[in-house]
Amino acid sequence: MNCVIIEDEKPAAEKLLSLLAVGSQQVYVEAVLGSVKEAIDWLQQHATPELIFMDIELSDGLSFKIFEQINIECPVIFITAYDEYWQEAFEHNSIDYLLKPVKPEKLDAALKKYQKLKQHFTGNYQTLANWPATQSQAGYKKRFLVKRGTDYISIKAEEVAYFYATHKLVCMVDSSGQKFIMDQSLADIETQVDPTSFYRVNRKYLVNMSAIKRIKTYPKSKLLLEVVPLVTEDIIISQENAAAFKQWMGQ
Known part of the structure; x- marks a missing residue:
């Protein structure tokens, strides 16, 4: 070629x-x-x-x-x-x-x-x-196998609120607020989930649309995201990513 x-x-x-x-x-x-x-x-x-x-x-x-x-x-x-x-x-x-x-x-x-x-x-x-x-949605993951203590449990993709990276770890938080450590990078997980449901809002967070509670304006044309379950830090969407995010939300 x-x-x-x-x-x-x-x-x-x-x-x-x-x-x-x-x-x-x-x-x-x-x-x-x-x-x-x-x-x-x-x-x-x-x-x-x-x-x-x-x-x-x-x-x-x-x-x-x-x-x-x-x-x-x-x-x-x-x-x-x-x-x-x-x-x-x-x-x-x-x-x-x-x-x-x-x-x-x-x-x-x-x-x-x-x-x-x-x-x-x-x-x-x-x-x-x-x-x-x-590409057919059938190609995206329907469930994630995660570890809790000495047991493994299966979490449906639609029950995941968001994934986030912290201190070289990636965690999953489900809709009930339970947290699980993942053994994959955020970039790898992003390729596995349905992009009509999940969006990489910044370098740290990959969020399920159903978990988004509120979108607020932020200085310098940025956006501030509120999700449920709540997080203790601000989730900021950059000016460069704001337009694409709003388009995704309005799909």
């Missing part, structure tokens, strides 16, 4: 090139582009590749700006050191979201996913790009 890499850090780009060279999939890299501007210029002058590997935080801004200037119709695999852009990435042709440092098995799995989707959609890349939005 022909692909393009958009990555501003030379060591990261070289590592990705080496992983692609020894991977199970045959990949031809047409170009390595190091900035938003360079990517826009290249994509304006060349045919759309089959696949793009895209970092998010580039030297001259977020790579999402590229989509404002270029109509990218091919799928994108985002590769970043940050997990807070997951929601926005899947609004921009993403078929996978890999965290740095990239593990060979994760990259290989992402490429195999691309090939399976490509075969399924028989080359219709626009449909492929829209695949995450049309």
Whole structure:
């Protein structure tokens, strides 16, 4: 497959090139582009590749700006050191979201996913790009197995009020206020729950819509969220995320 890499850090780009060279999939890299501007210029002058590997935080801004200037119709695999852009990435042709440092098995799995989707959609890349939005809800977790003392119990997804990260731990709080320690990262859990029900409001909280009690305005165009069961700290939604959150609430 022909692909393009958009990555501003030379060591990261070289590592990705080496992983692609020894991977199970045959990949031809047409170009390595190091900035938003360079990517826009290249994509304006060349045919759309089959696949793009895209970092998010580039030297001259977020790579999402590229989509404002270029109509990218091919799928994108985002590769970043940050997990807070997951929601926005899947609004921009993403078929996978890999965290740095990239593990060979994760990259290989992402490429195999691309090939399976490509075969399924028989080359219709626009449909492929829209695949995450049309994915069946049947693919999301219905229950979470958690530990309480020496026992394990199963919690229905709809009974979860929110997940939150604290002191390198991730906890689940159910609608009755019970708290359970999870053995997964918040980013991993976010990919497992139905995005029409759960929203990553900030880096710390992943909230079920049914747990939202009140939304208040906050200085600098931010939002303040009140949830039940109550929490002892303010849950703030950034100005950048506020519009997307309100759109999600009004779905």
